[in-house]
Amino acid sequence: MDPRVKIWxxxxxxxxxxxxxxxxxxxxxxxxxxxxVSIFDRGFLFADGVYEVxxxxxxxxxxxxxHMERLERxxxxxxxxxxxxxxxxxxxxxxxxxxxxxxxxWVYMQITRGSADRDFKFPKDTKPTLIGFTxxxxxxxxxxxxxxxxxxxxxxxxxxxxxxKSVMLLAPVxxxxxxxKAGAFEAxxxxxxxxxxxxxxxxxIVKDGKVITRPVSNSILAGxxxxxxxxxxxxxxxxxxxxxxxxxxxxxxxxxxxxSSSNFVMPIVEIDGKRIGGGQPxxxxxxxxxxxxxxxxx
Ligand code: PMP
Numbered sequence: 179m180d181p182r183v184k185i186w187x188x189x190x191x192x193x194x195x196x197x198x199x200x201x202x203x204x205x206x207x208x209x210x211x212x213x214x215v216s217i218f219d220r221g222f223l224f225a226d227g228v229y230e231v232x233x234x235x236x237x238x239x240x241x242x243x244x245h246m247e248r249l250e251r252x253x254x255x256x257x258x259x260x261x262x263x264x265x266x267x268x269x270x271x272x273x274x275x276x277x278x279x280x281x282x283x284w285v286y287m288q289i290t291r292g293s294a295d296r297d298f299k300f301p302k303d304t305k306p307t308l309i310g311f312t313x314x315x316x317x318x319x320x321x322x323x324x325x326x327x328x329x330x331x332x333x334x335x336x337x338x339x340x341x342x343k344s345v346m347l348l349a350p351v352x353x354x355x356x357x358x359k360a361g362a363f364e365a366x367x368x369x370x371x372x373x374x375x376x377x378x379x380x381x382x383i384v385k386d387g388k389v390i391t392r393p394v395s396n397s398i399l400a401g402x403x404x405x406x407x408x409x410x411x412x413x414x415x416x417x418x419x420x421x422x423x424x425x426x427x428x429x430x431x432x433x434x435x436x437x438s439s440s441n442f443v444m445p446i447v448e449i450d451g452k453r454i455g456g457g458q459p460x461x462x463x464x465x466x467x468x469x470x471x472x473x474x475x476x
Contacts (some may be wrong), residue, residue: 197387202270202310205262207277210311219307221290224298225346227307228252228290228396232271233317233474234280235437239271240439244402252343253289261289261306265422274312283314288345315440318471325418326447326459327395327438331425332356334367334374341396350377364436366449369397372422378406379438383431384462391425393420401438403470410469416462425450433460435467442474445468 182466185290201213220226230249233240246264251261260267294301309403335349353365354377364376372394375381380401382391390413394400411418432444433455443466445459454460459467 182209198273199312202274202308204305204308204444204450207273212311213311215307216293218293218296219290220292220301221288221307221345222296222341223296225344226256227288227290227345228256228343229286229345230343231439232285233274233313233442234283234285234316235292235474237281238354239275240266240283241402241406242271245439248400248402249289249344251331251341254473255342256280256291256344257300258289258291258306261308267308270308274446276314280314282317283312284317285310285312290345292472312378315377317442318442318475320441322363323441323444323459323467326445326457328356328361329364329366329434329446329450330362331368331373331377334363334369337368339396340374340392340398341400343399353377362392362448363444364446366425366428367423371424374398374422374430376436376438378465379436379441379444382404382437383428384460385394385427385431385435386416386437387432387462389416389418389462390421390423390431390465391418392422393443401437401439403439405444406473407437407443407466407470410473411466416466429454432470433463435463437470442470 199210200207201210203213230245232242232245261383274285290307291308292304294304332353353367357365363378366373366376366381373381375398380391382389392398428449429452431454434445434449436444444464445463447454447457
């Protein structure tokens with residue numbers, strides 16, 4: 179083999195670009211190059227849709243049911259029905275894992291209100307669009323988790339229904355790009371002087387052994403990882419206080435971390451250029467990452 183091909187191949191795997199990935203579009207599996215939706219799709223024109231991202235570890239879905247509960251709620255809030263039965267949706271997830279031989283990474287799925295002539299009102303008798311694909315990522319032995327990551331704060335520019343897992347992600351895109359420009363992993367969004375959450379994660383600080391995080395409301399997405407963390411923390415005697423905190427409190431915290439399905443528990447060692455807890459992942463964060471990972475690998 180031409181060595182350049184080999185380098186590209188390894189690079190593609192490392193980048194999580196599974197070659198000739200099989201994707202799902204409206205009932206059919208196909209090579210990703212053939213996966214297409216209409217330019218009139220309301221997801222494309224109006225961001226009129228919702229999504230879920232479920233982690234995969236050892237070829238198995240992690241916390242699948244809580245993701246589907248949240249999906250049900252998102253669909254209900256935007257007055258949409260399920261596009262297929264729950265069994266069919268689960269079969270899609272499993273089949274995508276099987277066809278792509280996915281060991282670690284995630285399954286992404288998105289449902290939109292289908293394609294119709296451009297009109298803000300809901301179209302009549304239009305079938306929803308359902309798509310799914312996999313992405314490869316080393317979730318367990320994650321290099322970032324060993325060192326901890328940096329975050330910056332940005333204004334929260336989002337709408338008022340952040341509890342719905344909507345595909346309308348422009349504000350998070352801008353926030354994440356600002357973070358990337360600043361050499362940071364994530365941006366924590368701030369509203370009325372308090373941190374709401376990360377662009378694609380929930381936000382936590384640790385002070386005097388106690389974990390502090392914002393309560394769920396319309397201001398944040400109720401993370402599935404957050405929910406699992408609460409249960410496991412309780413079992414391990416780690417106290418969690420649900421309240422909003424300011425960036426200044428975060429700068430002075432002993433530890434900080436974020437949670438999401440694609441990062442589990444990710445230690446944070448710097449916020450807005452200020453070192454947290456001596457610049458090392460803290461003991462509470464490390465313990466929580468371990469117990470959340472152990473549960474995911476069960
Ligand atoms: N908040 C936001 C805004 C997110 O996009 C995500 C990622 N889906 C999360 C929190 C974390 O949620 P989960 O643990 O369910 O991935």
